[in-house]
Amino acid sequence: MLFHIIILAGGIGKRMKSKKVKVLHNLMGKPMIKWVINVASSFSPKSMILVYGKKGQELKGKFPGVKYALQKEPAGTGDAVSIGLNEIKDTDGNVVVLSGDTPLLSKESLGKLIDYHKKNALHVTIMTFCPDEPTGYGRIIRKKDEITEIVEERDASTTQKKIKEVNGGVYVFSIKHLRDALKKATPNNAQGEYYLTDAIAIIRKNRGKIGGFRIENPDELKGVNTRKDLSEITEILRERKIESLQEKGVTIIMPNTVFIEPQVEVGQDTVIHSNTVLRGNTVIGTNCILEPFIYIMDKKIPTGTTIKSGK
Numbered sequence: 355m356l357f358h359i360i361i362l363a364g365g366i367g368k369r370m371k372s373k374k375v376k377v378l379h380n381l382m383g384k385p386m387i388k389w390v391i392n393v394a395s396s397f398s399p400k401s402m403i404l405v406y407g408k409k410g411q412e413l414k415g416k417f418p419g420v421k422y423a424l425q426k427e428p429a430g431t432g433d434a435v436s437i438g439l440n441e442i443k444d445t446d447g448n449v450v451v452l453s454g455d456t457p458l459l460s461k462e463s464l465g466k467l468i469d470y471h472k473k474n475a476l477h478v479t480i481m482t483f484c485p486d487e488p489t490g491y492g493r494i495i496r497k498k499d500e501i502t503e504i505v506e507e508r509d510a511s512t513t514q515k516k517i518k519e520v521n522g523g524v525y526v527f528s529i530k531h532l533r534d535a536l537k538k539a540t541p542n543n544a545q546g547e548y549y550l551t552d553a554i555a556i557i558r559k560n561r562g563k564i565g566g567f568r569i570e571n572p573d574e575l576k577g578v579n580t581r582k583d584l585s586e587i588t589e590i591l592r593e594r595k596i597e598s599l600q601e602k603g604v605t606i607i608m609p610n611t612v613f614i615e616p617q618v619e620v621g622q623d624t625v626i627h628s629n630t631v632l633r634g635n636t637v638i639g640t641n642c643i644l645e646p647f648i649y650i651m652d653k654k655i656p657t658g659t660t661i662k663s664g665k
Contacts, residue, residue, distance in 0.1 A: 355472045357447060357526070359399045360438035363387055363454030364407035364425045369580045375410040377454040379584060382591045383615040383633060386578060389457035391417055394450075396461050397468070403438045404454070430547025436536045444529055451525040451550070455578045458587060459524065463569045470567040471526040477562035478531070478554055480504070481524035483572045491520030492551060494566055501564045504551045519568060521551070522575040531557050591616065621657065 367376025377387035387404075394402055403421045406413045407428060414422045423437045435451055442449065450468065452459070463481070471479035480501060482494050493514050495503040504521050505514050535553035542552075558564050569575070578584050595616055596609045604620045606612055608628035614620075618632045621640030630648045632638070638650075639657030647663050655661065 355448065355468065356400050357397075357468070358442050358444070358449045358529070359394045359397075359402045359452060360435055360449055361387070361390055361394065361402065361404045361420075361452045361454050362431060362434050362438075363404055363410060363413060364428060364434050365455065366407060366409045366428075367455075367579070370584075371581070375406075375412060376578065377410075378412060378416075379578070381457055381578075381584065382588060382595075383617065385416075386457050386584075387413075387454040388417070390452055390454055390459065391420065393459055393461050393464060394452060395419065397465070399450070400444070400447075401442060403441045405434045405438045428547075430541065430545070431550040432536060432539050432548030432553055435532070435550055435553075436548070439529070439533060439536070442529065445533075447529050449527050449529050449532065451527065453523050453577065456523070456575055457578070458574045458576055458590060460574055463571075463574055464524070466569075467524065467567045468526055470565065474499075474565055475563065476526075476565045477528040478557055478564045479526040480554070480564070480566045481522040481575070482519050482566045482568045483522050483575050484518040484568065485520060485572045488515075488518055488520050493517040494519040494521060496566065499565060501566045502558065504554060506551070519566070522569070523577075524575070525550070525554075528562075531560075531562050535560075 363377045365376055370376050378385045401421055403423050405423045405425055407425050421441050423441050425434050425437050467479060467481050490507055492504045492506045493510050494501055495505060535556040538556050539548050539552045541548050573590055576587055578587060592613060595614050596606055599620050600606060603622035605625045611628040612626055612630050614632045618636045620638040623640055624638055624642040626644045627646040629646050630644050632650050634652040636650050636652060637654045639655055641658050642655055643660040645663040648661055
């Protein structure tokens with residue numbers, strides 16, 4: 355199924371307390387949004403549009419193969435998607451909508467969402483999940499397999515607040531149905547913004563088919579809003595890398611003290627001691643020993659090498 359992808363990156367990230375736009379903050383050796391772009395690119399979409407805000411000019415032109423669309427004023431997710439849609443000339447087909455601040459979303463989960471949308475001939479498919487604490491998320495209201503409504507926290511009844519399944523903010527839309535719905539959407543809320551969920555409600559009202567694909571791992575939809583969030587996601591990625599190397603035959607002493615970025619390669623039967631940092635495009639051969647307190651950046655270490663502490 356050929357489709358387009360829109361990535362929403364207009365948020366300035368006030369809670370990050372930074373002059374840098376939120377999605378450009380570094381995460382394990384690359385900008386946060388690059389994680390999202392890499393997953394999106396793996397599907398070879400017809401086009402990929404990044405919607406940025408007026409304070410995100412530094413984003414424009416930074417990533418090859420991406421089109422850029424400016425949201426001049428922060429008028430909500432519905433407005434941002436509408437601006438992205440202006441860059442898409444197709445009247446038929448589908449568009450995937452992603453958030454630039456959810457770097458843990460995997461290729462596997464996004465692929466399953468797209469397949470579910472196609473298999474069930476839906477007009478909208480929403481990626482959902484069940485967090486340990488659903489407070490703050492829009493609740494998913496279902497009738498059998500079909501989603502009838504997304505109820506925001508502030509509007510939810512006591513019974514609805516008990517629902518565990520929530521909106522993950524990742525979608526697949528029929529382009530035609532989305533265009534029509536966005537034209538009818540109004541900023542009828544306290545913030546005076548156009549919400550993408552309002553467009554979904556309009557599609558439902560017009561008898562569109564709306565489905566939900568629930569992913570198993572809630573971590574994949576963790577968003578970054580604060581420096582604390584950034585640290586927590588960094589730790590998840592660090593643990594993933596450590597575990598993948600261990601599974602490939604690398605011994606890591608005191609893994610909680612070791613930091614290894616995703617691009618780093620380490621050969622079988624190498625031993626990495628505590629408080630070691632491996633970054634960038636570093637390649638470590640087989641049967642190496644890295645003693646404690648080693649820092650290596652963008653280097654190739656031959657097979658059988660022992661690197662002493664302090665070297």
